[in-house]
Amino acid sequence: MNVFLTGSTGFLAGELAVLLSKRPQIRRLYCLIRANDAQKAWSRLQQVFQFHGDAFDSARIVPVVGDLADGSLADRLCRLKDLGEVNTIIHAAADTSFAPSSTESVERVNIGGTQQILNWAQSLPNLETFLYVGTASICGTSLAHCNVLEDQSPSTAAAHLVRYCYTKMIGEMNVTRAIPQEKLLVVRPSIIMGDTRDWTPRSYVIMWALAAVNAIRLIPSNPETHLDIIPVDYTAEAIVELLFAKRNWTTYHVSAGKRSSSTLGAILRAADDSSDGRPPFRFVRHELLQQMKKWPKKLLPQSEILQPEYGNYLSYWNSAFHGNGNLRMLLTAMGPYFRFMNLDQTFDNSRLLADTPIGTPPPAHEYVRKTTRHLNNIDLTEGALDP
Numbered sequence: 001m002n003v004f005l006t007g008s009t010g011f012l013a014g015e016l017a018v019l020l021s022k023r024p025q026i027r028r029l030y031c032l033i034r035a036n037d038a039q040k041a042w043s044r045l046q047q048v049f050q051f052h053g054d055a056f057d058s059a060r061i062v063p064v065v066g067d068l069a070d071g072s073l074a075d076r077l078c079r080l081k082d083l084g085e086v087n088t089i090i091h092a093a094a095d096t097s098f099a100p101s102s103t104e105s106v107e108r109v110n111i112g113g114t115q116q117i118l119n120w121a122q123s124l125p126n127l128e129t130f131l132y133v134g135t136a137s138i139c140g141t142s143l144a145h146c147n148v149l150e151d152q153s154p155s156t157a158a159a160h161l162v163r164y165c166y167t168k169m170i171g172e173m174n175v176t177r178a179i180p181q182e183k184l185l186v187v188r189p190s191i192i193m194g195d196t197r198d199w200t201p202r203s204y205v206i207m208w209a210l211a212a213v214n215a216i217r218l219i220p221s222n223p224e225t226h227l228d229i230i231p232v233d234y235t236a237e238a239i240v241e242l243l244f245a246k247r248n249w250t251t252y253h254v255s256a257g258k259r260s261s262s263t264l265g266a267i268l269r270a271a272d273d274s275s276d277g278r279p280p281f282r283f284v285r286h287e288l289l290q291q292m293k294k295w296p297k298k299l300l301p302q303s304e305i306l307q308p309e310y311g312n313y314l315s316y317w318n319s320a321f322h323g324n325g326n327l328r329m330l331l332t333a334m335g336p337y338f339r340f341m342n343l344d345q346t347f348d349n350s351r352l353l354a355d356t357p358i359g360t361p362p363p364a365h366e367y368v369r370k371t372t373r374h375l376n377n378i379d380l381t382e383g384a385l386d387p
């Protein structure tokens with residue numbers, strides 16, 4: 001199998017690259033890398049393998065310089081003769097930013113970039129599988145408080161909390177239209193956070209939100225809300241299992257499902273370390289977020305409930321956040337995360353469990369302890385600038 005993988009310098013596809021490199025069925029693994037030149041691309045790809053000390057076989061693993069935002073990417077890939085042997089594409093790269101300022105890039109990369117990969121894929125003489133890494137979150141906000149099935153998405157009527165989800169939905173619809181069903185595999189992970197192995201995860205994506213909640217302590221969410229969170233090592237293994245499986249469907253959730261999902265309260269209880277004198281977590285109605293956001297701007301009237309009832313949190317914020325600007329930025333960036341939490345969604349994983357031997361992942365409240373010691377390494381301000 002000759003595989004072309006996008007996104008290998010990222011959280012999930014970094015794990016995919018390493019896992020695929022260990023499979024004897026993979027003859028060559030081409031990795032699309034953003035870089036100014038071939039040398040830098042080699043060095044970025046090598047770092048992916050060095051991160052956890054995995055072997056890098058340069059005879060089998062080959063970087064391909066390219067940018068999904070480049071409107072001539074498909075033509076450039078067509079001109080690279082070696083790539084003519086590719087029979088499997090795994091398109092996992094995406095602009096995953098939730099920031100409103102990233103809207104243009106998110107659209108260009110997730111819709112336009114996916115189209116570039118599709119245009120090139122259609123020129124390949126031996127294409128057998130096109131694996132698109134989507135997201136279960138394309139189901140939108142109306143499917144709240146339930147266990148979402150694969151067939152409930154995509155729907156153009158769905159309302160999305162952030163542009164990222166919309167662009168992932170359009171990207172998936174375009175892939176589904178362009179690739180014949182027998183060659184198509186769509187994998188929709190739920191929320192990927194942390195790693196069950198006792199080491200530093202490749203990325204603090206989503207863990208940033210846990211670190212932010214850990215710092216804020218006053219949580220405008222219901223502790224009983226379900227969160228479908230999966231570790232990155234499980235996600236990558238499930239995707240590779242699906243790639244090699246005899247599949248009965250084209251679209252799969254890779255998720256915790258009802259059985260292994262967790263609740264916000266259980267995750268925070270497991271992650272909590274209040275030994276440093278911080279106040280305990282307290283859950284409040286979502287509407288209080290507006291008051292929380294007004295407070296650092298000094299726009300909150302004394303009469304509002306936040307002042308008299310949660311005064312100890314306000315004193316804590318005064319001492320914990322060096323300047324109100326940091327707290328404001330954090331609360332604004334956390335807005336979409338709080339709204340996602342309140343959707344109370346799990347994603348059905350019966351297809352994955354039926355077609356692969358992977359089994360269910362450990363619930364987040366069981367493995368999150370492994371990663372909480374890294375919470376203090378997370379730069380909250382940096383994360384808030386590009387949530």
Ligand SMILES: NC(=O)c1ccc[n+]([C@@H]2O[C@H](COP(=O)([O-])OP(=O)(O)OC[C@H]3O[C@@H](n4cnc5c(N)ncnc54)[C@H](OP(=O)(O)O)[C@@H]3O)[C@@H](O)[C@H]2O)c1
Nearest residue numbers: 007009010011012034067068069092093094135189191192
């Ligand atoms: N994380 C989650 O919770 C989650 C949940 C469901 C689905 N997913 C999906 O899983 C996939 C991987 O997500 P992730 O969390 O691993 O994301 P990530 O860590 O942000 O990695 C994104 C990858 O895409 C690459 N990329 C972004 N823009 C690019 C461009 N213009 N040209 C070429 N490459 C570009 C990045 O390359 P650079 O290193 O050059 O930036 C990086 O390798 C995405 O498709 C995402 O939608 C993620």
